[in-house]
Amino acid sequence: MTATDSRIRELIVTPIAFRDPPLLNSSGVHEHLALRVILQLVLADGTVGLGESTGGDVRVERLRAAAQTVVGMDVFDTTAVSAAIDAALQPTVPSSHERGWTTSAVEVACLDAQGKLLGRSVSDLLGGTVRDRVPFAAYLFYKWAGHPALDGNPAVGDDWGEALDPAGIVEQARLMQQRYGFRSFKLKGGVFPPDEEIAAMRALAEAFPGRPLRLDPNTAWTVKTSRYVARELDGVLEYLEDPTPTIAGMAEVAKTSPMPLATNMCVIAWEHLRPAVEQNAIQVLLTDHHYWGGLRRTRELAAVCEAFGIGLSMHSNSHLGISLAAMTHVAAAIPNLDTSCDTHYPWNSADDVVVPGALELRDGAVRVPTGPGLGVELDHDALERLHRLYLDSGMKARDDTGYMRRVHPEYEGKLPRW
């Protein structure tokens, strides 16, 4: 077998928007559209690799700069491709975490293209699978019944209903379980005073005995409040996620917390690992291939966690099927990624950009696609429709706080809040 021409001819960057329910969190509430960006990495021979990342004009512009950088490079040189993008962004983007969003998205597209070129799945390129089904957790949110009427647009409901108290959360969890068979549950907290969220977790524990439960208030609490909640939920939570800001704050909470602390907020770049370990700030890292440098770097990050006795789980943002496929491949390849992963997919899958059939959330898990590359195919009509939705929206960035203020003008963005 001889190698085909595997140089990158073009990187097509397409910003999109898709419908999103009014999910509440510590910064406000999800707007009626979520922004995302789809990558098509075209090789000299016409092979196309897919990528997906968070949207917003700033990140889209960086991906367009990356597109200029990578043309002519070999798609197998993923390390060099990432380094070239990183170097190109460095003068204007000082944060390595922020640069990581760009390099990561391109790396996934490179691996998808490699797999398609070679006739092998992305997980094969990562060392093969150690599990053929990747378990995900039901991602529960406090939410309004629907988006309110605004700007002359009518109110928009959804088939999940309102969830603003423990009973609403338990009902949502039951729906999640019925529809997708989830066996573990995570609540996005930081929305109501801590005692209400403690009550919600206790209600979930009663409704789903023995199921792993997690609570993520997105740094809504002080160290003192975090310690109080941790004590109250002893025996209830599998882990407590990002109760308070900063590595130092987490380390303070960890000293007395009866359960492991997890993060996807205070350890989000390679240079954060050393201080986090030195301060024993976290016991579980929620990795995210979208900013840790891609799928190979996620394996490397898993090795760091293995070496330092840190547990591993996976973070999610609002996403579609290309990201779900990538998350599934990498999670299937990493032995110590052995807790269920987060996913927003049930909230957004109706607007997917991939051809249906390759991905299914069933019994709380996704079977690893076996086709070449990521194993998913782009639905070009859907892409066009979602791109138009983005253009028509006029939206430039996610703004949960601003949206909340339009409905509740008295709302104050404040972290920690309690």
Next chain:
Amino acid sequence: MTATDSRIRELIVTPIAFRDPPLLNSSGVHEHLALRVILQLVLADGTVGLGESTGGDVRVERLRAAAQTVVGMDVFDTTAVSAAIDAALQPTVPSSHERGWTTSAVEVACLDAQGKLLGRSVSDLLGGTVRDRVPFAAYLFYKWAGHPALDGNPAVGDDWGEALDPAGIVEQARLMQQRYGFRSFKLKGGVFPPDEEIAAMRALAEAFPGRPLRLDPNTAWTVKTSRYVARELDGVLEYLEDPTPTIAGMAEVAKTSPMPLATNMCVIAWEHLRPAVEQNAIQVLLTDHHYWGGLRRTRELAAVCEAFGIGLSMHSNSHLGISLAAMTHVAAAIPNLDTSCDTHYPWNSADDVVVPGALELRDGAVRVPTGPGLGVELDHDALERLHRLYLDSGMKARDDTGYMRRVHPEYEGKLPRW
């Protein structure tokens, strides 16, 4: 492109021996033959992946057990292949480091087979190269002029000559430079009293001003002696390698050492990383894909070093071309493996098992082979000859101390010695 049948049909394990000069070290002296083992991993379609590792009957037997374990597994499932071998060995081999020798050898053979199947180089499977030439250091040894006459065998000289003092070491370094263009130098120490080895390093510094120099006494010294040598060689050494045994001992030396301390002896398995970091015992890790789990695991190890600010270099044992190719591919793929690597190749290359042409040590570096897989081809006649040499030798394990005692019966194996 559709995937071919990539299951493993057979793993052929061939112990070999090859000629080795009388190289002195802290445990004695190299025997006239070095033991090694060559792997041929045969896939269902006949594709063959090559591997090479240290020999000796114990390790050969473990590889034969691994051969039973991996038949029928998919060659792309390298993580699962390693896990299966590890699990099979666990009841009888408690040391994870020792099990690592076996899993590593098979992983390299898997990657070579993958590359051959896909028409891509092993470095492509590791994320591509970030350098197309990998620099190596001249590996200097105190040595006798030749092997003495023993057991009715005649004395055997070589074209390196004797090196038993500073002048001899400088002369050997000049030969190494002339023949291979090396630009950095490492002396295997721990042979003579420390002041004699300090003198040798100073002589090298004078003869090769500005060239990186290293000294490796293989734990021949106490903490006190190590601190003394480190002080004396301030400004002379790039790093000091394994002056004293154990992580705790190295940490004591590191407290006062003016130069970085390196190791391939006290941090040799994943569970050693955490204590080494916590005690700040080492500043440079000499990785070795032969025991850290293979080439992908070496990349992961490099990420651990990156995250914790540990420098990276590469260890070598007596080896032939399959190992050199693997070392070159992985070193070319890892951005932070940016110091020259160790290699014994000049001492042993005359007996190579690979067809000449793919590997050349020139200007102190090896160009990364570009052919599929490792880019080297097995010389079956050479393999047969070296296998016969092994069988005829009756040797079962390396024994530097025993060999030294046959020549100098008063020699005592003792570490640390000074």
